[in-house]
Amino acid sequence: MAELAALEDPRARAVNERNGDDHGVNLGKLRAIAKRLKTQQELSLELWATGDTAARLLALLICRPKAFTAPELDTMLRQAHIPKVNDWFVNYVVKKSVHAEELRQAWFTDPDPVVAAAGWALTSERVLKKPAGLDLPGLLDLIEAQMKDAPERLQWAMNNALAQIGIENPDLRARAIGIGERLEVLKDYPTPPNCTSPFAPIWITEIVRRKAGEP
Template sequence: MTLKETLEQLEALIDERTRTHNIKKGVGDNQYGVKLGDIRKVAKKIKANHALALDLWKTENFDARMLAMLIINPKELSVNELDAMVRSVTYVRVADWINSYVVKLHPDNETLRQKWMLDDHPMASRAGWNLTSQRVNKNPEMIDIPALLDRIENEMSMAAPEAQWTMNFSLVEIGVHHPDYRRRAIEIGEKLGVYSEYPSVKGCTSPFAPVWIKEMVSRQV
């Protein structure tokens, strides 16, 4: 399937309600407004196509980029290529998809994690803290948890919103999965108050770290 054919297929799937919702969430005019489920169906038909994925990404179209991440081969990206892709992202939904479907699967993501953890670019920092949250949960031997808590305490309240979200998630992961540091994680959350007034949907746990940690720990019992 060519780039032109793929874009035409996406355009044929325009859903005005989705487009309006995307705009409310900060997505600009460079989008069609395709339901995520429909994007997944298109990806399933195309399967893996690295070259097409790169062409889709270059369009900067929201829907095209979401599709690109489902058909790209992360292992074929160089460290510099992936770094550039992460920095080119302008919407957090795209950032979360690239972190889940591309960054997470890249063979050199630890090299990038260490680089991004020292970076002020909001999307690079978001990706770095996202990977760090995974290390906290699955590979804690790779990180210094007390040092992470120090950074969160000193930096989270002033961090860019894009990075603040995944930094907060790292704090929660520490509190949930490392009992020895749970009290300090909760105290940091209470001290900073980040997301303490976040409007939560009924039935969903608040992203305020002390509440989130206690809720997740209660489910372990």
């Protein structure tokens, strides 16, 4: 904790706080500490228990994802309110857990939009890697009915699922693009040059073009 405190940079904190992250530690330096520590499950639990954002990010880098039970992961998700912590927790820990599918189903319809967003993130992962058994038309029904008015984090997660369904499934592509065009979610999102817009119709079309090897 003393080492993390020594890395606190007011300028980094100012940048991070604009994204809702309450820490001032450079993530490259944080990763260097994690590389030195290697996997240490017990230490990761102690760091997580502090509630400090930088400590929790480090905990997620040195933990053993498969060591957590499903109830432990559920509790941790509900504690992970900070965006970067939430993002790393879902991507670095839950997606590597043997309980990922069980939790996807449990979180998918949770009344807490942040928890539901994690369920949708896991659903997008399945669309990409293990789509067998998913009701993709049913997912599009839910997105069409709920995404427009969903809270921001949940809306982003549903939009990502919409794009992935459209990209990976030619038979559903026109419908996915049509849903995006009708809902207009993220249509006007500011996108830097040389980056792909998160607006689903543009996103789907661009990635499909790249996969086809078109110029």
